[in-house]
Amino acid sequence: MKKFLVAVSAFTLLGISSASAHTVLISSNPGKGSTVKVLPSKITLKFADPLLTLGKRAINKVVVTAPDNSIVTVGNDQVKGATLTDSLLNTKAIKGKYKASYRVSAEDGHIVTGSFTFTLQN
């Protein structure tokens, strides 16, 4: 009779967490919580990591709404590295609080959403 050794399975720890976290918004123009006297011609959002681009698919987007909830971004979102921009309509320069909402994906493929406000003063 042969003796059999019980093979002990070696469990590989696959729970190695990714070194890179989701990207975060670093800065913007207009800035978060800031007050501007003139609505700029575009909004600029700068993230910690280069944003993902897939051809012409709009996977990165920022939408700005005026105090009357009308949308003042044109929708021509453009990505350049870690920066996302969109043109702003100046025709609806209503005074008050504007809200910028974004939905982006950095190169790790994770969707990151967020929003902030700024104020247009005369």
Ligand SMILES: [Cu+2]
């Ligand atoms: Cu991530």
